Amino acid sequence: MDFDVIVIGAGPGGYVTAIRAAQLGMKTAIVEREALGGVCLNWGCIPTKALLKSGEVYEQLDHLAEYGITVEKRGFDFTKVIARSRKVASQLNAGVAFLMKKHKIEVIDGAAKLEKGQGAPKVVVALKAGGSRTLSAKHVILATGARARTIPAVGLEPDGDRVWTYREAMTPKTAPKTMIVVGSGAIGIEFASFYRALGSEVTVIEALPRILPVEDEEVSKAAQKAFEKRGLKFRVGASVKKLTRTKAGVAVELEADGKSATLEADVAIVAVGISGNVEDLGLEALGVKIDRGHVVTDRHGATGVAGLYAIGDVTGPPWLAHKASHEGVHCIERIAGLPSSNLTAPIPGCTYSNPQIASVGLTEAQAKDQGLEVKVGRFPFKVNGKAIASGETEGFVKTVFDGKTGALVGAHMIGAEVTEMIQGFALAITLEATEAELHATVYPHPTMSEAMHEASLDAYGKVLHI
Template sequence: MADTYDLIVLGSGPGGYVAAIRATQLGLKTAIVERELLGGICLNWGCIPTKALLRSAEIYNYLQHAEAYGLSNDKPSFDLAKVVARSRAVSKQLNQGVAHLMKKNKITVVMGEGKLTGKGKLSVTVDGKATELQAKHIIIATGARARDLPFAKADGKRIWTYRHAMTPAEMPTELLVIGSGAIGIEFASFYADLGAKVTVVEMLDRIVPVEDSEVSAQLAKSLTKQGLVIHTSAGVESLKTDAKGVAATIKTSDGKSVEHRFSHAIVAVGIAPNTENIGLEPLAVKTTKGHIDTDPYGRTNVPGLWAIGDVTAPPWLAHKAMHEAVTTAEAIAQELGNKDVHPHAADPKNIPGCTYCRPQVASVGLTEAAAKEAGYQVKVGKFPAIGNGKAIALGEVDGFVKTVFDAKTGELLGAHMIGAEVTELIQGYTVGKTAELIDEDFVQTVFPHPTLSEMMHEAVLAADGRVLHI
């Protein structure tokens, strides 16, 4: 007889494990199924270990410029194996933390390959042996994986995905990064800081193309100043490996195709959802380009079947998955009769995005161009880091904060930042957008001095023609 639950969660990434925790808080008997490692890609091979790597690169960069701070540090060096080992140790700690949370919340963990076998039914296979599970509701949280180039499959030796790039057997000397989204740019920044000669190829007309165009331009300027070579409106036509490295034919914006040699290449051209072989087709689950279609609460077109995270629509971000997890768990509890929960779906325009390169990039809401395309009359404020005392004291003066407001109502439509620690600062604007604050609310808020957050205040003042420090 199948084990029976109120809820089964397939996948234990940020969306999956948070959904399981919230469900048990609401009194639901819950199981979670995971085929590899608790915490999923984010904790084990994504968000967290990459930040550990980037922190090492950041400190190494500071060591190389110690003299600018009145310090001395002759011939700084690094041990790549130890840098990677620290990153893996951070991941291991968090993986163990998720295991502890599952035990603390009395969530049944079933390790193995999960597959839907009917409405409310799931089969979990380990070493050829299947266990049958049954639930009133099932959440699909299987996430996504790196997308391969059709003409250049990653081999882990010369052609890498993000996963290979996190545990390199050797340090690249000349690195090609294909794609300039968050993953591509973060690895480009990491390896450049460690001394590799890095070339970035982006098919669109600017790097980090989802960001505001002024942020893209500033980042390109900063990275070029650091020694990176950036090709936009360009493409890689072929990629061939041999014992010595990679030969790439790059077609640049002028239409010319030239072969270049690199020691390694990272392919960062997007993701593919993990929707194959999990039993969606017999249930006729609706998808768009492989991603599962849902309503704002995570419902699919099949009653009792829900989906969250990267397996659904963009943005494909861990914090979006975690918010969806809570919303969906609460919606399920509500359907099961809990009248005390009131799930709130997130507005995609209120979900911040962060890129942890050097300098950092962060944003929330509409870009200036998107706001104008949507028909808004906008007022825009911009404040440079060079005008901020804390940024000058830190020696981090590349960057700015930009705000986009509705000129008629004062509604904050978007905020865009590039510079030191802006991935921490962006939450101030995110709270403001969620709370539906207007420009005057930000103006009347007291920002502590000296802090980088004062740039946020000044960028609002600038939108109203009241900027103080430039």
């Protein structure tokens, strides 16, 4: 065998898996057809946050007078905003390359395809530099990720000019004056928030009855209200019948409540979901089961084909970088014969819009559907000392407890920097904390995290500052 482990895909799931394999003494290679760090680092999680930060800073200029600060002139250089985002991605890409070298992981640039072998499948790589290379390993781990879903039948397909996916939306030459975003999940809302911050007129279309449909309903409603306050427009419960390219931009035909309408804009962003990268890998010939565009595995990443595993976005939702990394570590440690890491921990989700949204565990509706005796607590930031001092009073914290056991089963937040706070609730649920532990925890003052404490107290009628 050439290697103990070959990882296909160098995104946050793949490269973390490779690092852990190397730490465990395995001879490891990683195959990547584009760039180290994958979509997340190069075209997703990281560069979008750089864009959103630029938008946030620019938008804050409107409120400087509230802090006793004045500026003579405001403006932005869109080219430099995009350039900063690309620089951040490049810096982290170089960081991943350093980690591969540090852990003596062989990086193979090219596109991989699997063929039947003795034991695990062979990996045939069409090298970027030309030619091919056939590799063998005891274990092969697919971490090929996913890409934006498109619907060509109704025109929801990128053309690099007027119709974008997240990739095209990160590197345009100019900011459009008007924009339509199809889909109100995290990706759609983040781009809507960014472009609105820079002054674009943005309309978001959502087929379901509310935006951010995976979030708790209270959070979704509060988010829409907050976004509308910033000037975003929404059409919910509206299905796209057709997108047409026009001389001026795009025209989108909608149907809602039995009525038709047409919206026009300079560009449209398609954010209607994710499809796993399962094509051209030779999976069908090996007998790997594919369901709705994703590889089917057991809870440890095994595909059912000897020596072949899959982790991360290619295996299905939630399509999150931290989920992929966690699954990869679990998979490789199990291969090494170590005790399995925890795969029952809830996976937090974050939307880095303005305001931010973060959640972990069950929504109130999901808890009730499971038959739990639900206790709900809420606490608004408008009465939190640090939030008031910071001028960040929008939003709230919501907690969901199982009334019989006292276990925290879900937490939902909207407001400034809640994406940095949600890990506290994620840790609590992972450690199976009850209201007793959360009530007894000492939270520093003054912090916005005190709202987490108050929301936990509120569920049991003990809230202090309302």
